[in-house]
Amino acid sequence: MQQVYDLIIIGGGPGGIGAAVEAKILGIEHILMIEKGDNHSQTIRKFYKDNKRVDKDYKGQIIELQGNIDFSDGTKESTLNYFDSLLDNEEIDAVFNSEVESIKKVNEDFHVVTSTAGYVAKNVIIAIGTMGKPNKPEYKIPPSLKERVNFNLDKCSQGEKILLVGGGNSAAEYAIELSKTNT
Structure with a gap:
């Protein structure tokens, strides 16, 4: 019988990671994060130069974080390391190189079909960013x-x-x- 996840999160960027960690802290156990790239935080990995600053506030927009994740300004490397530690510490399952092709509600569950496999979840969060x-x-x-x-x-x-x-x-x-x- 196919595993039914409590939550599937589509997108492995900061929003997806944050959603996964917050869900885990709230007691949601079986979580899967699906990312189309070969690792989490693809935008930061691909488009930020080494040692580039990653700031919480952007272009004068002051961000007041809600929740349990204590994000602070850092470099590309320290930010990626921080996200790695969040995923490791909360034991979030992740699938990479897998692009979501469809999501369908079947009875009470969501059937998520990717380029590599199919999954079933009680809840889905789409955190693909812009x-x-x-x-x-x-x-x-x-x-x-x-x-x-x-x-x-x-x-x-x-x-x-x-x-x-x-x-x-x-x-x-x-x-x-x-x-x-x-x-």
């Missing part, structure tokens, strides 16, 4: 181009010539990834 969601344009895309427009990297092939349109976080993230194999 990096995974592009801003789609409000203007109409000509029908002749619709099949060539992508809002993710699923249909991009290696060696293609690509025009990337966008200026947000997703555009920057995609540009870096696509520059490795495309022109």
